[in-house]
Amino acid sequence: MKTKQDTLYVGSLAKGLRLLRAFDEGHTELSLAELAQRTGLDKSATQRLANTLHVEGMLDKNSVTRRFRPSHAWLQMAYAYYWSDPLIGQAMPKLISLSQDLGETVNLAEISGDHIIYVSRLPCKRTYFAATIIGRRLPALSTSAGRSMLATFPEEERQKAIETWPIIPFTPSTTLDRAQIASSIKESARDGYAISTGQMILNEIGVASPIIGHDGRAFAAVQCSVSAHTWTRERIVADILPKLQDTANAISPAFHAHHAGWD
Amino acid sequence: MKTKQDTLYVGSLAKGLRLLRAFDEGHTELSLAELAQRTGLDKSATQRLANTLHVEGMLDKNSVTRRFRPSHAWLQMAYAYYWSDPLIGQAMPKLISLSQDLGETVNLAEISGDHIIYVSRLPCKRTYFAATIIGRRLPALSTSAGRSMLATFPEEERQKAIETWPIIPFTPSTTLDRAQIASSIKESARDGYAISTGQMILNEIGVASPIIGHDGRAFAAVQCSVSAHTWTRERIVADILPKLQDTANAISPAFHAHHAGWD
DNA sequence: ATTATAAGTATCATAATATGATACGTCAAC
DNA sequence: GTTGACGTATCATATTATGATACTTATAAT
Numbered sequence: 001m002k003t004k005q006d007t008l009y010v011g012s013l014a015k016g017l018r019l020l021r022a023f024d025e026g027h028t029e030l031s032l033a034e035l036a037q038r039t040g041l042d043k044s045a046t047q048r049l050a051n052t053l054h055v056e057g058m059l060d061k062n063s064v065t066r067r068f069r070p071s072h073a074w075l076q077m078a079y080a081y082y083w084s085d086p087l088i089g090q091a092m093p094k095l096i097s098l099s100q101d102l103g104e105t106v107n108l109a110e111i112s113g114d115h116i117i118y119v120s121r122l123p124c125k126r127t128y129f130a131a132t133i134i135g136r137r138l139p140a141l142s143t144s145a146g147r148s149m150l151a152t153f154p155e156e157e158r159q160k161a162i163e164t165w166p167i168i169p170f171t172p173s174t175t176l177d178r179a180q181i182a183s184s185i186k187e188s189a190r191d192g193y194a195i196s197t198g199q200m201i202l203n204e205i206g207v208a209s210p211i212i213g214h215d216g217r218a219f220a221a222v223q224c225s226v227s228a229h230t231w232t233r234e235r236i237v238a239d240i241l242p243k244l245q246d247t248a249n250a251i252s253p254a255f256h257a258h259h260a261g262w263d
Numbered sequence: 264m265k266t267k268q269d270t271l272y273v274g275s276l277a278k279g280l281r282l283l284r285a286f287d288e289g290h291t292e293l294s295l296a297e298l299a300q301r302t303g304l305d306k307s308a309t310q311r312l313a314n315t316l317h318v319e320g321m322l323d324k325n326s327v328t329r330r331f332r333p334s335h336a337w338l339q340m341a342y343a344y345y346w347s348d349p350l351i352g353q354a355m356p357k358l359i360s361l362s363q364d365l366g367e368t369v370n371l372a373e374i375s376g377d378h379i380i381y382v383s384r385l386p387c388k389r390t391y392f393a394a395t396i397i398g399r400r401l402p403a404l405s406t407s408a409g410r411s412m413l414a415t416f417p418e419e420e421r422q423k424a425i426e427t428w429p430i431i432p433f434t435p436s437t438t439l440d441r442a443q444i445a446s447s448i449k450e451s452a453r454d455g456y457a458i459s460t461g462q463m464i465l466n467e468i469g470v471a472s473p474i475i476g477h478d479g480r481a482f483a484a485v486q487c488s489v490s491a492h493t494w495t496r497e498r499i500v501a502d503i504l505p506k507l508q509d510t511a512n513a514i515s516p517a518f519h520a521h522h523a524g525w526d
Numbered sequence: 527a528t529t530a531t532a533a534g535t536a537t538c539a540t541a542a543t544a545t546g547a548t549a550c551g552t553c554a555a556c
Numbered sequence: 557g558t559t560g561a562c563g564t565a566t567c568a569t570a571t572t573a574t575g576a577t578a579c580t581t582a583t584a585a586t
Contacts, residue, residue, distance in 0.1 A: 007566070010315045010544070012573065013279035017319050020340065028347035033533060044575045047535075052273045056280050064524035066534060070344040072375045072400075075382060077283065078341035079398030081333040084291035088396070093389045100387060112335045119338060122386070124363060126356050133351070134397070135342030137335075261327035270537070273573070275544065296562060307546045310564075329563060 015041060016049050020058065023070050025130070031067045078134065085110075087211070087220055088119065090254045095222065098247045099124055102240060105131070107223040109145035109208070112137060114165040116146045116221075128201060131225065139166050141181050142174055144206035148194035149218035151185050152210050158185065173198035193241060195233060203228040207236055209248035213255050222248040278304060279312050283321065286333050288393070294330045341397065348373075350474070350483055351382065353517045358485065361510045362387055365503060368394070370486040372408035372471070375400060377428040379409045379484075391464060394488065402429050404444050405437055407469035411457035412481035414448050415473050421448065436461035456504060458496060466491040470499055472511035476518050485511045 022030060022038040030038065036046040050068060053059040059068045082088050091108055099106040099122040108120040115137040123132045130136055140146025141162065150158055162182045167174070175181055188194040193209045200206075206225050210218035224240055231240075285293060285301040293301065299309040313331060316322040322331045345351050354371055362369040362385040371383040378400040386395045393399055403409025404425065413421055425445045430437070438444055451457040456472045463469075469488050473481035487503055494503075 007544090008311045008314045008564085009318060010275050010279065010311050012273050012275040012544080013312060013315045014319050016273065016276035016279065017316075017321060023343045023347060025343070025346040028343075031533075032535095042575060043534090045573085048271045048273050048573075049276060051271045052276045053280075055272065056277050058280060060525050062524040063526065069525070070340070070347045072344075072373070072380050072382075072398075074340040074344040075380060075398035076400065077333070077337040077398070079396060079400075080286045080288070080291075081335075081337035082396040082398075083288040084286060084333045089392055092386075092392065092395050096386050096389060096395070110335070117335050117338060119335075123355075123359050126359060129352055129355065132355050132359070133342060133345040135335075135338035135340070135345075137339065137342075261325040262323050262332070263326070270573090271535085274571095275573080294562075295564095305546060306563095308544085311544075 012049075015039070015045060016053060019046070019049050019053060020070075029062075029067045029069050031065075035068065085119065087251070087255070091211075091220075091222075091251045092120065094247050094250055095120060095122055098222070098243060101243055102224065104240065105225045107145070107225065108220060109143070109223050110220045111140065111146070111149050111218070114140055114161065116140045116143050116149070119220075125227070127225070131201075138200060139168055141165050141167050141178075142170070142196070142199045143223075144194040144196040144199075144208035145221040145223040147181070147185050147188050147196065148208040148210045148221050148223075151188035151192075151194065152212060152216065152218040170200050171198055171202050173202065175199065193245060195236065197228065197233075205231060205233070205236060207240055207244060209241070209245045211248050211255070212252045214260070220251075222251070275312075278302070278308060279316060282309070282312050282316060283333075292325075292330045292332050294328075298331065348382065350514070350518070354474075354483075354485075354514045355383065357510050357513055358383060358385055361485070361506060364506055365487065367503065368488045370408070370488065371483060372406070372486050373483045374403060374409070374412050374481070377403055377424065379403045379406050379412070382483075388490070390488070394464075401463060402431055404428050404430050404441075405433065405459070405462045406486075407457040407459040407462075407471035408484040408486040410444070410448050410451050410459065411471040411473045411484050414451035414457065415475060415479065415481040433463050434461055434465050436465065438462065456508060458499065460491065460496075468494060468496070468499065470503055470507060472504070472508045474511050474518070475515045477523070483514075485514070 018039040019035060022035055032046055032050060035050055036043050039046065050059065054061050058071055058073050060071045061068055095106055095108055103124055105124050105127065106122045107118050109116040110119050117137045118134055121132060121134055140150060150161055162178055162185065167176055169176060193207060196206045198204060204225055205228050206223055208221040208223040211220040213219050222244055224244055281302040282298060285298055295309055295313060298313055299306050302309065313322065317324050321334055321336050323334045324331055358369055358371055366387055368387050368390065369385045370381050372379040373382050380400045381397055384395060384397055403413060413424055425441055430439055432439060456470060459469045461467060467488055468491050469486055471484040471486040474483040474485065476482050485507055487507055
């Protein structure tokens, strides 16, 4: 087995991380054999690595079924993340106010490669489970948050993203036509916000307003998800959007100092 | 250097995890040197491990300051955790209803060794930052959630916990006297809920109602934090507690099937 | 009941891989 | 201009991870 860049790359650590990544929404509890299969590591390696992760408190082990599960340590990592991300501390109180004010679900999303990731979620209504938990990554092109951010990027970069970033048909109404997405983003660049309908789940409307960094590029967005059964595009623009934008604009200025050089 | 249990323990992986754990609320961004210092690993090892974590996307690196930060992957781990914990899916919609109903901050806490950990938080009011984010661990004896859970434990075990579990004076009014805590827990065992005041932060009152597992032991609690400026103990018991208990009781039954053998 | 299959656990000789000492480059402070 | 602190790169050595093998349980099939 060849190493990636030899001497300053520790293979065993990387393999251990493979085990951690084997757990996701479809794989919540894994046996040793499943773990081996999913990681492509052999039985012995899996055994040792899983045991190490267990001993170190990263994996819980059911003593009767012998299966592994993410431990509470996985939540502590989110805790550490929150402190390390300067945006969160700035945004949180404002997001709380906003969600109370609107009475609708408010999210904070950041750009993460060609995806967006929800870093904070304040659910106000019953929704599907995945919409209530943080850390969810979605293709940027299919989300209002992603489009609102992309709209602030330099023309060339934006073009490239629209052409190459991934799109996954989550619902029958997910927009697969990139030209259509391009025009949606163009609108967003003009208006300063983005609205999307039924991209991730049917009858869901998302509105997003970008949070702009020191260089004029958005790196995050405040987003609001509402039901198409109770809201129309017009009422969203009239009732939700102004407050949403106020919030996003109130967060942005704090970052003309911060931020620089993070990849 | 001796190994912990030799052949099924991978030292390099454990060391890598040490690096991850070096990040916390007081250490949000670490240089190579700081990382080495905090982990006790030498310069070379730190270099290699940090580089591996960077390459594998677990650490972001600021190309100008050369410092490391937790990456978005840390949030994805929370995402995976949420799916794997069967409690969350059951509890989330009920917690949302409760927080909307009460208009006050609602938390879901689980027992984690001698601490409690907040696994879900629905902030409704502005509070201090740490109270808004998940993954926070607090000494069980000093929290309403911890006490309400402990109250459901068998006498002997409860006794032992009260004598040995850690207490940290977070505020001047944190109860340090274990006898006092014992009587608080005794009350809780009688009443089925726990109230604490000013344990973690001044002028904060916490109420908690336990979520009981198949064996009669609580493993989680629904908790509500309110300000002592606007609430009295009496009004909490009258207005908040009933709904809190309803919620906790509605969640419990779902677990008389689940759960068994997890350490 | 008996056998077969699969999964978890434990051991061990081998060599591959992590180790940390060393040296070089860069930047800031003095 | 010198010093020191820090990040980076290289390399010979042996420590440490490897994976084949065998043992032990559990579950399913005959």
